[in-house]
Amino acid sequence: MSDAIHLERLHYRAGRNFEIKELDLHVPSGSIYGFLGPNGSGKTTTIRLILGLLRPLSGRITILGLTMPDQYAHILGRVGYVPEQPHLDPTLTVRELIDFQAAFYPRWDRARAEDLVQRFELDGEHLFGRLSKGQKAKLMILLALSQCGDLLVLDEPTDGLDPVVRRDILSALVTYVSERGATIFISSHLVHELERVCDWIAVMDNGRLITEAPMEKLKHGTKRLVVMNAPAELVNPPFRVLTRESANGGGGAGENWVVGDWEPGMTSYFEAVGASVRDVIDLDLEDGFVELLRSFRKGGTGR
C-alpha cells in the first residue's frame, strides 16, 4: 500500500527556539491516522508543512504520490483541510460560504453538502460570525468533506467542543471514510477519541517524532511491569524500557517498569537474569502516551 503522506528527513526552523528535526512520517493510504503531542510539540507546524503553507529547510514531502511544493495545485485540489482556527468571512451566511467554497473544487459534491447541512442542523441563512463554536466546527467539516478529497487533514477538529457536537463530527468523518476510502490525518489532544477511531498513531514532542505505529501494536506493546530483584544493568533487552522506578513501599515491593515493544513470553528474559515479573498490566493509549513522553523527556531510549 502506498502512503498518502510521506515525509522524509524533514527539517524546519522557526526563530531560535523551535525546530522540527529529521522528521520521517508515513501515513498509509486509507488509514485514520492520529497525530498526538502536547501543545507546542510541532503538530500544527507539521500540518502546515504538509500543506505547503510553510517551506522546509530540507527534506522531501510527498502527498498522494505528488511532490510538495512542486505539484502544489494538484495536491490541494485533492486535500480537505480544517485548520485549528476557522478562517472564514464572518459576514457571509452559511449558504454563501458553501457556494463560495464549491466554486474552487471541481469534484464538489452538492448532495453531500446538502445532506450534511441537514444532519448538522445548520441554518443556511445564518451569518458565520454569529454561529456557535460547535456550528462553526461543523461547517468547517462540511466544507472539507464536500470537496471530496482523497486526504483530509484535520487540526484538532473536535478539541474544545461539547460531546454532542464531537459525536456528530466523528460520525460524519467515519461515514465519509466508509463511502470513499479516503485517508484522514487528525491531530488532537483527545486521546480517547483517537483511541476509538484511529488505526495508526504518531506522537510528537519538542519538534521530534517519538513514535509511529499501528494502534494495536502500540497499545499491546506498552505495558507496566512489576519486577522483583531487577538487575541494575540490562544487556540487550528484547523490549524498550521507557521508565523504571521503585514501587511504593521500597525494595521489598520491587520496581515499576513501563516497557514498549513488549510481547507475551518476554518474561523469560527476566528469569534468565535472576529477576522475576510479578505482574504485567495493560495500559490504555493515554497512559502509554504519557509514559512515552516522560521517557523521551528524561532522555530515555526515544524511538
Next chain:
Amino acid sequence: MFHGIDPRSPIPLYAQIAERVRLAIATGTLGSAAPLPSVRQLAAELRINPATVIQAYKDLEAQGFVEIRHGAGTFVRELAPGRRARERSQQAVALVRKLLAEARRSGVSLAELQRALETELGAKTT
C-alpha cells in the same frame, strides 16, 4: 447489542464487536438469516474505524457464524444443532474466567467469591 464497547480495553475493538455478535447469536437475539448492521452504519454509530467493523465481520465469517454477501450485507448463518448451546457455555466459561481474573487482581479469595455468588443467587448451592 453493542452498548458499552470500550476502546480503552486491552481487548481489541474488533474482538469486542465479534464477541457481542456471537453472544447475540448464542442467546437467540440474532436468529438465523438476521442481518447485521452495515459496516457504514455500525462504524458511524460507534464512531470507530470502518476497517475495525470489517475485521470483526471477517472473523465471524471465518468462524462460521455469518455470511458476507457482497453488495447485500452480512447475515447470520444457520447454525448446526447444538452450536448455539455450545457457544452459550463457552460464553459462560469466558464470564467466569473474567470474574476470577478480576478477583485475583483485587485479592478476593475463592471462598469469598463463592459466598457472594450464593448470596446474589439467593440460594445455597450444595
